[in-house]
Amino acid sequence: MKTLKTLTATLLLSASAASMAQADTIRFWTTEEQPERLAKQQEIADAFKEQTGNEVQVIPVTESELGTRATAAFAAGDLPDVIYLTVQYVLPWAEAGILDAEINDEIVNDLGIDTFAPGAIEMAQFEGMTAAVPVDGWTQMIIYRKDLFDEAGLAPPDSYANIAAAIEALHNPPEMYGFVAATKIDENFMSQVLEHVFLANGVTPVDENGFKPLDEAKTIEVLDFYKTLADASPEGELYWQQSRALYFDGKAAMIIWSPFILDELAGLRDSAPPTINDDPTSTELAQMTDVVTTFSGPSNPDGAAWADIRYLGVTADATNLDVAADFIKFSMDEGYMNTLSMAPEGKFPVRRGTADEPSKFVDEWATLPVGVDRKAPLADLYPEETVQKIVTGLETANRWGVKEGQLALASKMINSQIINQVVREYIDGEISGEEAVEKLNSELSGIN
Secondary structure, eight states: OHHHHHHHHHHHHHHHHHHHHHHTEEEEEESOOSHHHHHHHHHHHHHHHHHHSOEEEEEEOOGGGHHHHHHHHHHTTOOOSEEEEEHHHHHHHHHHTSBOHHHHHHHHHHHOGGGBOHHHHHTTEETTEEOSEEEEEEEOEEEEEHHHHHHHTOOOSOBHHHHHHHHHHHOBTTTBBSOBOOOOTTSHHHHHHHHHHHHHTTOOSEETTEEOOOOHHHHHHHHHHHHHHHHTSOSSOOOHHHHHHHHHTTOBSEEEEOGGGHHHHTTOOTTSOOOSSSOTTOOHHHHTEEEEOOEEETTEEEEEEEEEEEEEEEBTTOSOHHHHHHHHHHHTTTTHHHHHTTOTTTOEESBOOOSSSTTHHHHHHTTSEEOSSSOEEHHHHSOHHHHHHHHHGGGGEEOTTTTTTOHHHHHHHHHTTHHHHHHHHHHTTSSOHHHHHHHHHHHHTTOO
């Protein structure tokens, strides 16, 4: 009898162990598939396993295939437990049931919703819940010559009015251009810059019902402002390449760019060195530079920042909700610096700190090395106040269509390049402001 009891107990223990082993292995899809970034994510998975005993299979997925693969896996009931996803999928996947919005909302609240940048939280709101956990992101920036602004007694370029005033004071071509605006209509760079400029004045072509006619008065304010930028730029078809080259050569007072310029500005990338002096590794230009992430137009005094945010989400097919949730929490706490260290200049800390240490992650992120051919922390390259400004754009992070649940429609409008074409016609003097607004509304209303 004792032998039977022992055998039964052994079988139960074995069955339990086998069940635990199966349940405690989760799958994680990530679009960060470059070898160095995969290695960082494996380090996080290994550290999580060491701490908890739970295994995480890190599975790379090409970003352009993520939507198709997730939809197919959902139909087959075979989604991974956790997905790293872009903002465009958060609300559609929450609505479709691909993401477990309730669990993800619990994770955010367990970590402390107040420890996250408000803009990133707002962009993931679904039926009163945060549908996915904000991980990292970046904001487009106005890069400007702080030394020239200070010498001229100019306010930072954080509004249409301040930018126009700076152009008036500093524009002196060909030695110095007040701005380098994007004017090449078939470049996505122009689309991205224009969306930021429209957002700054509170203008959007969509609402929760779909297309929303552009307000004539507010849109003409946008058009007039962009013409001011274009008039202070060199002639020609301008995009990211010319704006960077002119700024690096000390011939532009202001440009709009992504944060991926920050290491180049400091002479850390040989393929794109600053040419303001004879030393391609010089940090001189970085020391003379400051940034603005949120700027405003006359009809939107609170302003806006254009942001790209990435999220982690537990899916509807998660085999072990507790382990999946714990892995996300670990990635956002003990493993957070590993997450951000993949590319610190483009992975700003969306979670700023903890309840006890509110700036913990921002402070640690500033010490992470950036660069390609040489490396140095942002904190060594830029003043502390500049580092803080870099992340504050996440407070007002925005994109057309995200909050309205119309990101797909807004993206079609942007990709059509209609806005680029009409704005170019306006700044070239081919049509009036009223005609431009009428043409935009006519063309955009036909996109669905």
